Amino acid sequence: MEAAVFSRPVERHAFGWLVAANALGVWLAALLLWPELGRLTGPLGYGRWMPLHLNWQLYGWCSLPLVGALAAWFVRPDAEGRWHLRLALSAWSLALALGGASWLAGVTSGKLFLDWHGWARPLLPLAMLALWAVLALHAWWRRREFSGGGLALRVALLLGLLAVPNLLFWAEGREVYPAVNPDSGGATGASLLGSTLGILVIFGLLPAMLRVPAGKVRAARWFWPALALSWVAYARVSHGDASHHAPEQIAALGLLLAWVPLLAVYLTGFGWHESARPWLHAALAWWALLVATGFLTFLPGLSEAWKFTNALVAHAHLAMAGLVTSINLMVLRQLRGGGTRRGFWLWQGGCAVHVAVLLLAGTLEAGRELEWYLRAGWTQAFYGVRLAAGVAMLTASVQWWREARV
Ligand code: HEM
Ligand code: HEM
Structure with missing residues (x-):
């Protein structure tokens, strides 16, 4: 595992932000339970902390x-490569810390996940x-x-990645708005499909x-043609404003829905490191649940x-704390191995309770807003219960x- 040379600095930054953002999540969960705690931080109330939880997680x-x-x-696995990566990670973390301030x-644009505004707008793109x-x-x-193919793929990816900071800077502007569903004010079916297919491209490249x-199943053969057909x-x-009744x-x-089995067959077709495998299986379970419930969330009526x-808050945690977190742990464990069963079950158990309790709360909520x-x-x-799950x-x-750190 020559790439293990990079994993420690990456883990330190990535887990550091996870801890900071989770601590804020626990603080927000405590504020929802006991709003009077907000007096402790004066003008820095719920609304000021919320973007830090969201953006530091994302x-x-x-x-x-x-x-x-x-x-x-990409990076040469030697001391110089490690030093270059450390510089890039430090710049990234500095941007996140200044963004938090x-x-x-x-100072915020008021747009979910695009809060970077004013002097903070260019930080993450830089x-x-x-x-x-x-x-x-x-x-x-x-x-x-x-090799020839390997170099061409890397150049193509670099060209694609160059667009990202420019697009992010543009999207952060208050004047830019995506297509909306006129009957819900939320995302359209097309935009939800597009963003999820984008995530599948990342999963496919991993x-x-x-x-x-590659394992016994030559799954890679059909994954990319099927994804191209979906695109x-x-x-x-x-792609314009369109209702969820259409x-x-x-x-x-x-x-x-077809991508639930397709992704599972594809990813399990590779020979993952032993310590990455539990995270892969957990990710696939969250993926199946996310696509099924995400589809239901779009249907007229539901x-x-x-x-x-809170059902949408459950959805957001299912997607990010469940699926994305499991994929990310799979990546980190594949790079360096390690991890304990206790950590795995503490996260998965806490996350499952977190999501279940919010989904149930959301289902019982309509018409009883005054009680909340x-x-x-x-x-x-x-x-x-959500607070306890968050502490786990x-x-x-x-x-x-x-x-x-060790
Ligand atoms: C990793 C993948 C995903 C992430 C990170 C994600 C995240 C989110 C977030 C943060 C929201 C806003 C919640 C709120 O307004 O409180 C949302 C809304 C929604 N998501 Fe997802 N989601 C993902 C995948 C999916 C999938 C696969 C589907 C459908 C199959 C889906 C369907 C929806 C729907 C229908 C809404 C509600 C839109 C509205 O406000 O009308 N999501 N999602
Ligand atoms: C320690 C565990 C966590 C706790 C206690 C926690 C708590 C919270 C709380 C209290 C909210 C506000 C919900 C509301 O306004 O009613 C929230 C929102 C959110 N959290 Fe967390 N969170 C945790 C972990 C995570 C993780 C790991 C992620 C992503 C990787 C995440 C992503 C989000 C998102 C996307 C929202 C916005 C949901 C929406 O607007 O629908 N959280 N969280």
Whole structure:
């Protein structure tokens, strides 16, 4: 595992942000249970902390393990490569820390996951460019080491990655808005399909980037043609504002149901490291649950019942704390091995309870908003169980962060 040379610095940054963002999640969960705690932090109330929880999870924890996978694919695994990667990781973490300061100060665009605003707007795009420069330099230095196809794939990926900081900077603007579903104000079927297919491209590339040996099933043969066909279907669906009542939008999103078995057969067709395998299986279970319940969330009737309720908060945690976190642990364990059963079950158990209790709360919520507002006993019980589940998840992440330091 020559790529193990990168895994420690990546783990330190990635788990560090997971711990920080989880600690804020626990703080937010405590505030929902006992709002009077908010007096302790004066003007820094719930709304000021919320973007830190969201953005540190997405751009810190959800992103940095994938930076580790990119490093394993591009960067020369020696002391110099490790030093270059450390510089790029430090720039990234500095951007996140400064971003946190700006959101606490109330400087934000007000757009979910695109809060970077004012002086903070260029921070993350600049950190992305620094990382891109490291990857591009190493690809150039190592061009003779890579086979013809391998080099072409890396150049194509570099060209694609160059678009990301520019797109992010543009999307952060308050004047830019995506297509919306006029009947819900939320995402359209086409945009949900597009973003999930994008995630499938990343999942599909992981075995090659991490050099996971192919197993008995020659799954790679059909994965990419099937994904290309799905992108063709995506291109043919209407991309403007479109309702979740439109059969075309429902059918487009329904296409993802086929990807539940397809992704499972593909990823299990590789010979993953022993310590990565439990995370792979957990990720596939979360994936099946996410696609099935995500599809239901879009359907007329359920969409209205779950809108603005804890059921959507459950969905967000199922997707990110369940699926993305399991994929990321699979990546990190593939790079360096390690990890304990206790950490695995603490996270999975905590996350399953977290998601289940919020989904149930969301289902019971409609029509009983006043009871939530007045903090009736049963609503406090839901929030209490969620807080306990959050503490279990925080404990697991602290354990991983400590293991990464030794
Ligand atoms: C890793 C993948 C995914 C992530 C990170 C994710 C994340 C999110 C987030 C953060 C929200 C906003 C929640 C809120 O407004 O409170 C959301 C909404 C939603 N998601 Fe996902 N999601 C993912 C995959 C999916 C999939 C696969 C589907 C469908 C098959 C789906 C369907 C929906 C629907 C229908 C909504 C509600 C849109 C509305 O407000 O009307 N999501 N998702
Ligand atoms: C220690 C574990 C965690 C706790 C206690 C926690 C707690 C919370 C709380 C209290 C909220 C606000 C919900 C509301 O306004 O009603 C929230 C929102 C959110 N959290 Fe967490 N969280 C945890 C872990 C995570 C992780 C690991 C991720 C992603 C990797 C994540 C992603 C999100 C997202 C995307 C939202 C926005 C949901 C929405 O608007 O629908 N959380 N979390």
